[in-house]
Amino acid sequence: MTGNQIIFYLLALLTLGSAVLAVSTRHIFRAAVFLLFALMGMAGLFFWMNYAFIAAVQIVVYVGGITVLIIFSIFLTQETGEKLPQQLWSRRFIAALASFCALAFTLTQIFQHTFNASKQTAIEVSVQQIGLQMLGTNQYGYALPFELISILLLAAMIGCIVIAIRLKPTS
Amino acid sequence: MMTLQQMILLIPGIPLFAFLMLGLFSKKIPGNYAATAGTILMGVTTVLSCFVAFGYFTAFGKIDGIYQPMIPFLYHWLPLTDLLEINMGILLDPISALMLFVVSFISLMVHIYSMAYMKDESRIAVYYAFLSLFTFAMLGLVMASNIFQLYIFWELVGLSSFLLIGFYYQKPAAVRAAKKAFIVTRFADLGMLIGILIISYEGKSLDFISLIDHFTNSPQQISGTFLGIASLQWALALIFIGGAGKSALFPLHIWLPDAMEGPTPVSALIHAATMVVAGVFLIARLFPVYAIAAPVLLEGIGYVGALTALFAAIIACTQTDIKRILAYSTMSQIGYMILALGVAGYGAESGLGFTASLFHLFTHALFKALLFLCAGAIIHYVHSNEMRDMGGLKKLMPITHLCFLIGCLAIAGIPPFAGFFSKEEMLFAAYQHNRIIYFVSLFTAGLTAFYMFRLYFSIFWNKPFQQHHSHHGEGGPAMMLPLIVLGIGSVSAGFIPFGKWVSSDGRPLISHFHLSFSILPVLLSLAGIAIAAFYFFKKKETVETTVNAMGGLFRVAKGKFYIDEIYQFVTKKIIFNFIAKPAAWIDKNLIDGLVNAMGNSTVSLSNHIKGIQSGKIQMYAGIFLIGVIGLAILAIYYWN
Amino acid sequence: MTLEPGLYHLLTISTGLFFIGVYGFLTRKNLVTMLMSIELILNSVNLNFIAFNKYLWPHRLDGVFFTLFVIAIAAAEAAVAISIVINIYRNNRSINVEQTEEMKY
Numbered sequence: 001m002t003g004n005q006i007i008f009y010l011l012a013l014l015t016l017g018s019a020v021l022a023v024s025t026r027h028i029f030r031a032a033v034f035l036l037f038a039l040m041g042m043a044g045l046f047f048w049m050n051y052a053f054i055a056a057v058q059i060v061v062y063v064g065g066i067t068v069l070i071i072f073s074i075f076l077t078q079e080t081g082e083k084l085p086q087q088l089w090s091r092r093f094i095a096a097l098a099s100f101c102a103l104a105f106t107l108t109q110i111f112q113h114t115f116n117a118s119k120q121t122a123i124e125v126s127v128q129q130i131g132l133q134m135l136g137t138n139q140y141g142y143a144l145p146f147e148l149i150s151i152l153l154l155a156a157m158i159g160c161i162v163i164a165i166r167l168k169p170t171s
Numbered sequence: 172m173m174t175l176q177q178m179i180l181l182i183p184g185i186p187l188f189a190f191l192m193l194g195l196f197s198k199k200i201p202g203n204y205a206a207t208a209g210t211i212l213m214g215v216t217t218v219l220s221c222f223v224a225f226g227y228f229t230a231f232g233k234i235d236g237i238y239q240p241m242i243p244f245l246y247h248w249l250p251l252t253d254l255l256e257i258n259m260g261i262l263l264d265p266i267s268a269l270m271l272f273v274v275s276f277i278s279l280m281v282h283i284y285s286m287a288y289m290k291d292e293s294r295i296a297v298y299y300a301f302l303s304l305f306t307f308a309m310l311g312l313v314m315a316s317n318i319f320q321l322y323i324f325w326e327l328v329g330l331s332s333f334l335l336i337g338f339y340y341q342k343p344a345a346v347r348a349a350k351k352a353f354i355v356t357r358f359a360d361l362g363m364l365i366g367i368l369i370i371s372y373e374g375k376s377l378d379f380i381s382l383i384d385h386f387t388n389s390p391q392q393i394s395g396t397f398l399g400i401a402s403l404q405w406a407l408a409l410i411f412i413g414g415a416g417k418s419a420l421f422p423l424h425i426w427l428p429d430a431m432e433g434p435t436p437v438s439a440l441i442h443a444a445t446m447v448v449a450g451v452f453l454i455a456r457l458f459p460v461y462a463i464a465a466p467v468l469l470e471g472i473g474y475v476g477a478l479t480a481l482f483a484a485i486i487a488c489t490q491t492d493i494k495r496i497l498a499y500s501t502m503s504q505i506g507y508m509i510l511a512l513g514v515a516g517y518g519a520e521s522g523l524g525f526t527a528s529l530f531h532l533f534t535h536a537l538f539k540a541l542l543f544l545c546a547g548a549i550i551h552y553v554h555s556n557e558m559r560d561m562g563g564l565k566k567l568m569p570i571t572h573l574c575f576l577i578g579c580l581a582i583a584g585i586p587p588f589a590g591f592f593s594k595e596e597m598l599f600a601a602y603q604h605n606r607i608i609y610f611v612s613l614f615t616a617g618l619t620a621f622y623m624f625r626l627y628f629s630i631f632w633n634k635p636f637q638q639h640h641s642h643h644g645e646g647g648p649a650m651m652l653p654l655i656v657l658g659i660g661s662v663s664a665g666f667i668p669f670g671k672w673v674s675s676d677g678r679p680l681i682s683h684f685h686l687s688f689s690i691l692p693v694l695l696s697l698a699g700i701a702i703a704a705f706y707f708f709k710k711k712e713t714v715e716t717t718v719n720a721m722g723g724l725f726r727v728a729k730g731k732f733y734i735d736e737i738y739q740f741v742t743k744k745i746i747f748n749f750i751a752k753p754a755a756w757i758d759k760n761l762i763d764g765l766v767n768a769m770g771n772s773t774v775s776l777s778n779h780i781k782g783i784q785s786g787k788i789q790m791y792a793g794i795f796l797i798g799v800i801g802l803a804i805l806a807i808y809y810w811n
Numbered sequence: 812m813t814l815e816p817g818l819y820h821l822l823t824i825s826t827g828l829f830f831i832g833v834y835g836f837l838t839r840k841n842l843v844t845m846l847m848s849i850e851l852i853l854n855s856v857n858l859n860f861i862a863f864n865k866y867l868w869p870h871r872l873d874g875v876f877f878t879l880f881v882i883a884i885a886a887a888e889a890a891v892a893i894s895i896v897i898n899i900y901r902n903n904r905s906i907n908v909e910q911t912e913e914m915k916y
Contacts, residue, residue, distance in 0.1 A: 001814070004816075005814060005815065005816060008816040008820070009816075012820070012824050015824060015828065016824065016827055016828065016831070019827075019828055019831045019832070019851055020831055022835070022847060022851070023831055023832070023834060023835030023838070023839070023844075023847075023848055023851070024835075028841060028843065028844060031844055031847060032847065035847045035850065035851070038828075038851065038854075039850075039854065042854050042857070042858060045821070045824070045858065046861060049821075049861060049862070049865050050865075051861055051865070051875065053875075054857075054861060054875060054878055054879070057879060057882055058857070058882065061882050061883075061885075061886055062850070062854070062882070062885075065886055065889075066850060066885065066886060066889045069889055069890065069893055070843060070846065070847060070850075070889070070893070072893075073843055073893045073896055073897065074843055076897060076900070077843065077896065077897065077900040077906050078841075078843070078906070084839075084840065084841055084844070085840055085907075087838045087839070087840055091837075091838060092838050094793075095793065095833075095834050095837035095838045096834055096838075098793065098796060098797065098837070099796075099830040099831075099833050099834040099837070100830070101800070102796065102800050102830055102833070103826060103827065103830040105800060105803070105804070106826050106829075106830075107823060107826055109807065110819065110822050110823070110826065111819065115818060115866070115867055116867070117866060117867045117869075118867060118868055118869065118870060120869070120870035121869075121870060122869030122870060123869070123870055123871075123872075125872065125875065129872065130872060130875060130876075130879075133872055133876070134876060134879075140871065140873075142876050145876070145880060149880055149883050149884070152883075152884065152887060153883060153886075153887050156887035156888075156890055156891050157887075157890070159891055159894075160890045160891055160893075160894040161894075163891070163894040163895055163898055164894035164897050164898055166901070785912070786911075786912035786913070787908075787909070787912060788845075788908055788911070789836070789837050789838075789908065792836055792837060793837050796833060796837075
């Protein structure tokens with residue numbers, strides 16, 4: 001086994017193991033921490049694939065933003081010491097069965113399929129390349145979705161404020 | 172200086188503007204301002220109308236000595252086919268010029284009169300808005316250049332009549348009368364609409380000029396018959412039914428006496444001078460078609476007119492309500508106009524009846540509006556419509572007395588008042604053409620004099636009037652001015668050389684007066700007056716003996732020949748029981764049942780399946796997952 | 812299947828991650844933990860995009876952009892979801908998913 005392979009399998013184990021623990025532990029705070037590890041493992045996989053920029057974004061947004069947000073909301077809404085209530089055994093069994101069957105089905109499909117790789121030469125995934133194409137308005141430019149995403153973020157921001165705002169009772 | 176087109180568009184435009192303004196801001200404008208504004212705008216319209224009408228008659232209307240129909244304005248509105256199109260245009264010919272003058276002039280008089288008569292009314296702005304709407308519609312009607320446009324304004328006139336009859340909507344009788352007028356005229360208008368459709372199909376046009384051209388010049392090429400009668404005859408008869416409904420001809424007259432529930436100035440404008448002569452106008456508008464293509468039908472129309480004239484005059488002799496007597500006399504006089512049209516032919520001397528009819532329309536508008544406005548003043552003074560509450564008003568209301576007397580003399584046909592000239596012409600036309608109609612109308616002339624003077628004597632003579640009514644005077648200058656103007660008109664209008672201006676074919680018609688012929692009708696009218704005076708000044712017993720001697724006839728006439736009861740019987744007993752009730756049963760049990768069954772089954776079905784909508788998110792998600800997997804399996808293994 | 816990590820390995824990881832998220836979504840009772848499961852699902856999609864971009868489409872950057880957009884949308888979604896959760900907590904004093912069934916029929 002080469003070092004490359006060892007790193008890959010370790011990262012895969014970290015990601016999947018933390019994910020399983022994150023959905024199965026009965027301590028909510030631990031669940032959040034396992035989620036964080038799963039996301040970190042994912043960022044590691046991105047590094048492993050040489051997509052350093054995506055890995056950085058993954059860490060900044062998911063690990064630094066969303067996980068922290070989730071932990072805040074846990075503090076706001078939950079007494080962290082208590083165990084979560086257990087779901088019905090039958091429900092868990094049915095959910096596990098359904099998920100497993102779907103997983104098996106999907107994997108079968110994937111392995112039956114032969115992917116055709118493009119023969120063209122790879123380009124370097126540098127931040128400069130990404131930036132130029134994302135704001136480009138030429139054939140492969142992504143300026144329009146970029147603008148749409150910014151509008152969506154603004155709308156989400158306003159929506160959050162509107163939903164979470166506590167109105168004083170009008171008297 | 173305005174062009175003719177601008178002027179002629181302003182004529183209906185100004186009342187429409189007044190209607191919109193007064194109607195929209197009726198709550199905002201103080202009543203007296205609304206009245207003044209409406210009257211001033213109406214005055215402008217009248218000036219323009221007079222200008223156009225006299226300009227047409229004296230300056231630009233005549234080409235080669237013949238009055239030509241002209242279209243100063245035409246807007247192509249709905250082209251249906253190449254030939255058949257519904258336009259909005261203005262047609263100017265002797266008839267519409269005459270009507271333009273009559274409508275706007277009488278309307279102005281009524282506007283002025285109403286300023287005093289309605290001044291205590293809280294909804295005066297609404298009242299003036301409705302008057303403006305009516306004037307707009309009536310002006311549009313008389314100037315319509317095609318028959319469909321005429322129909323639109325025809326219905327608008329009916330609507331404003333409905334609104335004004337029901338103006339005192341707190342009174343149940345007024346509401347009933349308004350409904351009755353609307354339903355009866357609407358029923359007649361249905362006939363008219365069918366007639367318009369047939370005639371536009373036959374004539375390949377809706378335009379009056381091309382229709383008349385088509386039916387009078389080209390040889391008859393009628394495409395269909397129904398029950399052995401050519402479809403053109405049906406069309407003309409159906410159009411006449413529409414006119415009969417509006418003009419209250421027998422047997423569609425039942426709404427007119429009830430319409431007297433409206434304010435009296437409205438009765439003067441709509442139900443005496445202008446709207447009710449719309450039927451006469453309609454026949455006159457299509458007169459060449461009637462005279463050339465359907466002479467037999469025209470003869471029948473003449474008989475309907477004669478019957479209406481006689482019938483209404485008999486009823487008028489027995490009524491006691493002052494406005495109803497005037498209403499029946501209006502019916503009778505419209506009958507005269509229709510019978511005069513019926514005895515006329517197209518062109519030259521035989522067109523005398525046509526000229527006479529429109530002449531009578533003109534003079535009748537003046538003196539009948541005068542009589543109604545006088546009646547309004549009297550009712551204002553006495554606070555009652557009943558003849559027995561009046562009497563001895565001669566000294567108390569001198570101007571009204573004089574004007575009413577002029578009106579009575581005019582309608583009775585005593586020379587030299589306006590009614591004499593027009594009535595003599597009509598009688599002469601009838602004499603030349605059809606003796607039966609002549610004798611009926613002669614007898615009716617005598618009756619007319621009798622019932623009008625019966626009314627006159629019992630209002631103004633005898634019986635010292637109780638003082639407690641007279642807490643105010645005869646009425647202000649706003650009420651007296653229209654009376655005086657219309658009184659002067661009723662005296663002098665007969666001397667207008669009418670035949671020179673309005674004739675069936677546009678050529679001047681010189682009417683000759685046959686003094687020897689006039690003696691008989693005038694003598695009959697004088698006899699009628701004398702009989703009225705005799706009965707009035709004799710003792711009560713004489714009247715009662717006569718009434719008893721007449722016996723059944725009197726009772727039947729007082730009951731208006733039970734026409735209303737016949738209608739009631741037909742609608743309530745026959746139509747309700749045999750058509751409406753089964754229809755209602757089917758509606759209630761079959762159609763409603765079907766609809767209810769559909770509704771109930773939906774409710775029970777949804778009660779059964781609503782449990783699926785459990786609100787459990789994870790259940791939804793699970794089912795969604797199963798569904799997606801299922802679809803994927805289907806897509807991959809089955810549909811591939 | 813070789814030991815050398817490639818596209819199939821990455822797809823296996825992402826599929827596994829996806830169904831772990833699905834399992835969590837179906838079994839958790841707490842709204843915040845359900846939200847975590849959704850984050851896992853979204854991440855597995857990201858991994859797919861990147862893997863396809865690397866192994867099948869190396870001359871272009873479309874997968875990278877889609878991943879970036881998914882991350883942005885996930886951030887927005889997380890923010891909105893958490894504000895909803897806080898609002899529900901304010902009304903119900905609980906964020907148990909079984910307490911949020913007022914909207915049924």
